Amino acid sequence: MATLDLKTISKSFGEAKVLHDIDLAIRDKEFVVFVGPSGCGKSTLLRIIAGLEEATKGQIVIDGMDVSNAHPVERGISMVFQSYALYPHLSVYENIAFPLRVARLEKDDLDRRVRRAAEILQLTDKLMLRPGQLSGGQRQRVAIGRSIVREPKIFLFDEPLSNLDAALRGDMRVELSQLHKNLDATMVYVTHDQVEAMTMADRIVVLNGGRVEQFGSPMELYHHPNNKFVAGFIGQPNMNFVPAKVKAISAKGLTVVLDAGPTMVLPVETEGVAVGDAVEVGIRPEDVAAGDTLDVEIRVLERLGGIAIAYGKLACGTNFCASLDGDTAVAEGTTIKLAVAPADAHVFDAAGRVLRRRAAPALVA
Amino acid sequence: MSPALQGLTTIAVGVGGCVAYFYFSNVILDRVIYPPRGPNAGRNINRAGQIRPWLFLLPALVALGLYLAYPVFETLRLSLTERVPVLGQPGKFRYVWVGLDNYRQMTSEAKFWEAMRNNMMWLFVVPAAATAFGLLAAQLTDRIRWGTIAKSLIFMPMAISFVGAAVIFKLVYEMRGADQEQIGVLNAIWLQFDGGFGSVLVLKIIPVIILLAFGGIVSWVGWLVLRPLLAARRARGIWGYVLRPAVAIFAVWMLWLSLQSVVGLWRFELAYGTPQAWISLPFWNNFFLMVVLIWIQTGFAMVILSAAIRGIPEDTIEAAIVDGANPFQIFFQIKVPQIAGTIVVVWTTITITVLKVFDIVFAMTNGQWQTQVLSNYMYEKLFVTADWGVGSASAMVIMILVSPILVWNVINARKEMR
Numbered sequence: 001m002a003t004l005d006l007k008t009i010s011k012s013f014g015e016a017k018v019l020h021d022i023d024l025a026i027r028d029k030e031f032v033v034f035v036g037p038s039g040c041g042k043s044t045l046l047r048i049i050a051g052l053e054e055a056t057k058g059q060i061v062i063d064g065m066d067v068s069n070a071h072p073v074e075r076g077i078s079m080v081f082q083s084y085a086l087y088p089h090l091s092v093y094e095n096i097a098f099p100l101r102v103a104r105l106e107k108d109d110l111d112r113r114v115r116r117a118a119e120i121l122q123l124t125d126k127l128m129l130r131p132g133q134l135s136g137g138q139r140q141r142v143a144i145g146r147s148i149v150r151e152p153k154i155f156l157f158d159e160p161l162s163n164l165d166a167a168l169r170g171d172m173r174v175e176l177s178q179l180h181k182n183l184d185a186t187m188v189y190v191t192h193d194q195v196e197a198m199t200m201a202d203r204i205v206v207l208n209g210g211r212v213e214q215f216g217s218p219m220e221l222y223h224h225p226n227n228k229f230v231a232g233f234i235g236q237p238n239m240n241f242v243p244a245k246v247k248a249i250s251a252k253g254l255t256v257v258l259d260a261g262p263t264m265v266l267p268v269e270t271e272g273v274a275v276g277d278a279v280e281v282g283i284r285p286e287d288v289a290a291g292d293t294l295d296v297e298i299r300v301l302e303r304l305g306g307i308a309i310a311y312g313k314l315a316c317g318t319n320f321c322a323s324l325d326g327d328t329a330v331a332e333g334t335t336i337k338l339a340v341a342p343a344d345a346h347v348f349d350a351a352g353r354v355l356r357r358r359a360a361p362a363l364v365a
Numbered sequence: 366m367s368p369a370l371q372g373l374t375t376i377a378v379g380v381g382g383c384v385a386y387f388y389f390s391n392v393i394l395d396r397v398i399y400p401p402r403g404p405n406a407g408r409n410i411n412r413a414g415q416i417r418p419w420l421f422l423l424p425a426l427v428a429l430g431l432y433l434a435y436p437v438f439e440t441l442r443l444s445l446t447e448r449v450p451v452l453g454q455p456g457k458f459r460y461v462w463v464g465l466d467n468y469r470q471m472t473s474e475a476k477f478w479e480a481m482r483n484n485m486m487w488l489f490v491v492p493a494a495a496t497a498f499g500l501l502a503a504q505l506t507d508r509i510r511w512g513t514i515a516k517s518l519i520f521m522p523m524a525i526s527f528v529g530a531a532v533i534f535k536l537v538y539e540m541r542g543a544d545q546e547q548i549g550v551l552n553a554i555w556l557q558f559d560g561g562f563g564s565v566l567v568l569k570i571i572p573v574i575i576l577l578a579f580g581g582i583v584s585w586v587g588w589l590v591l592r593p594l595l596a597a598r599r600a601r602g603i604w605g606y607v608l609r610p611a612v613a614i615f616a617v618w619m620l621w622l623s624l625q626s627v628v629g630l631w632r633f634e635l636a637y638g639t640p641q642a643w644i645s646l647p648f649w650n651n652f653f654l655m656v657v658l659i660w661i662q663t664g665f666a667m668v669i670l671s672a673a674i675r676g677i678p679e680d681t682i683e684a685a686i687v688d689g690a691n692p693f694q695i696f697f698q699i700k701v702p703q704i705a706g707t708i709v710v711v712w713t714t715i716t717i718t719v720l721k722v723f724d725i726v727f728a729m730t731n732g733q734w735q736t737q738v739l740s741n742y743m744y745e746k747l748f749v750t751a752d753w754g755v756g757s758a759s760a761m762v763i764m765i766l767v768s769p770i771l772v773w774n775v776i777n778a779r780k781e782m783r
Binding site: 050051081087150 | 678680681683684685686687688689690691694698699702703705
């Protein structure tokens with residue numbers, strides 16, 4: 001049972017302002033991921049929630065209680081660090097038990113809770129080992145174990161998977177999602193990896209330059225990015241941005257001429273743009289199919305098996321990436337013809353704001 | 366030739382000689398003994414590679430052998446012989462085998478046992494105090510803005526020679542007649558006490574609390590060491606059955622001593638208003654001498670421990686904060702265990718210095734008023750009374766005391782480096 005509200009949180013380190021009036025309302029039992037490039041302030045925001053940093057301005061409200069000046073442990077949070085931050089001189093058991101020991105829990109209760117956490121995380125046979133004897137994935141589980149024994153209201157994760165290899169990261173993603181379901185707790189998770197954000201989050205906060213760019217469910221961000229930054233950040237491979245000029249505005253939408261040549265009629269809201277304005281058309285690589293609209297000169301083809309990703313250039317010189325069938329016969333160095341359904345295209349004005357799409361797929365839960 | 370020129374020549378010849386040795390020995394090995402050609406080229410290269418480290422180590426090994434290993438055996442020989450002047454030939458001596466007579470004579474001297482007892486006191490007080498103060502200074506200076514300045518000041522005594530420090534503290538302990546102005550800081554402070562409540566608080570109550578705390582800590586440590594045995598867990602060889610009870614017995618003894626001191630201190634009539642000759646106060650003067658070494662060694666401990674504290678991953682401390690630990694728990698349960706290895710190295714290094722302590726005692730009391738220590742005892746026997754046999758015997762005792770600590774120190778230091 002825990003909601004987390006951030007009210008106009010700002011943070012400055014000396015002259016440098018790293019967070020600008022962040023307002024967020026995180027619901028009970030929600031898995032929220034803060035995602036953004038390095039230096040966007042996501043870790044600082046998490047540390048402010050944890051109480052390891054003090055906000056220059058603003059309030060942190062947990063379950064309706066203002067905890068802005070409370071000690072971390074009084075906030076009812078626990079945190080998993082990127083480096084795991086295990087105590088190297090203590091056994092796995094003592095590592096997990098440490099928060100309970102400092103809370104002066106009774107011996108039997110402590111033992112029961114440590115063993116239950118170990119069971120959940122499959123560490124029962126590792127309890128007597130030192131962290132140095134464990135693999136990366138096991139250390140990560142110990143760190144999670146240490147955070148769950150205290151039964152906090154809110155779990156904070158600071159890039160917990162970034163030190164693991166790719167295969168293990170995939171496994172841990174699933175485990176963390178399951179843990180979230182089992183514990184039924186509110187979790188805040190920081191990562192720079194949009195795959196982790198997309199796969200695990202109930203809702204994603206995209207941060208950039210200390211500001212919230214968008215806060216919404218993964219598919220909402222994917223289909224309805226607020227701006228060019230979110231559109232470019234969410235989705236793998238990244239969205240293509242093709243420069244274009246507005247030729248006409250009609251009831252059907254926007255008629256644009258791509259700098260690469262072709263003309264497209266795109267069904268988007270046309271508020272705020274005028275004929276002659278420069279815009280950018282956003283095209284996701286996976287929305288591209290064989291067709292006759294775009295000439296793409298293929299430079300590099302990456303075959304991933306199921307799909308092949310083609311990197312090339314348009315006639316106007318813009319880089320363009322397309323996701324093709326894995327068995328495509330396209331050869332590097334040739335020019336191929338591709339097309340995109342107008343309903344799938346996104347349009348951004350000169351300031352990077354999106355023109356809302358009229359026809360977009362219904363969002364899945 | 367002027368001395369400066371002589372010095373320069375020595376440097377040139379010494380450094381040049383070293384360079385020439387390394388260069389030419391290498392050349393001879395590669396070109397003449399095992400040339401990397403002919404039918405056995407590969408084998409020759411391997412053999413040359415095996416010999417090369419020894420070639421480079423040779424000068425150091427020779428120097429160490431000549432100035433360390435040989436003197437040890439020579440001292441052992443001298444400690445088992447007696448030097449007898451040859452009649453009619455002044456300056457000529459015969460060495461007569463006397464077995465353990467020198468050791469017997471030494472152990473029958475009260476001064477030797479006084480030196481042993483004092484050395485043991487030094488051994489426990491100085492490393493413990495210097496390491497504790499060093500740790501405290503390291504932790505506190507890390508957290509304040511003018512910490513660097515404080516650190517430099519605390520480190521500075523390291524640059525003062527032991528004799529220089531002894532002279533400084535001799536002035537601190539200086540006594541003048543009661544009618545004169547005191548120039549010694551300690552006596553100046555002492556005369557401020559008049560037997561009122563403040564005096565009782567500072568000179569009786571607080572020391573008693575410190576002594577009781579010390580007793581409590583040693584009993585706790587003794588209990589911690591003994592507990593695994595009582596819990597009848599699996600046996601742990603010699604460490605389990607010999608050392609643990611030994612440490613526990615020692616802890617009981619220290620507890621007894623501290624309780625005794627509490628009673629003694631409480632009953633002791635303090636001579637308020639009279640200046641004291643501190644360094645001739647039996648028993649306590651030992652501590653006044655120890656202060657000098659603590660003052661010097663705290664800087665050393667602080668520098669090493671401060672580096673170790675900085676090496677502790679910041680994350681583990683933040684994790685402890687999030688886990689709800691208070692600053693004391695963070696310090697004692699997270700930081701100290703993570704630098705335990707360094708603490709041991711610092712402790713043993715200071716212990717070795719303490720066992721060899723000579724200059725301070727020599728310069729301040731020369732072993733009078735029951736402040737004798739082994740090194741000064743050895744010096745006195747060897748060079749003042751020219752009793753080579755007993756002097757060498759006491760040197761052997763010092764070596765035997767230092768060796769195990771030295772071995773432990775090296776093992777721990779190597780563990781730290783890994």
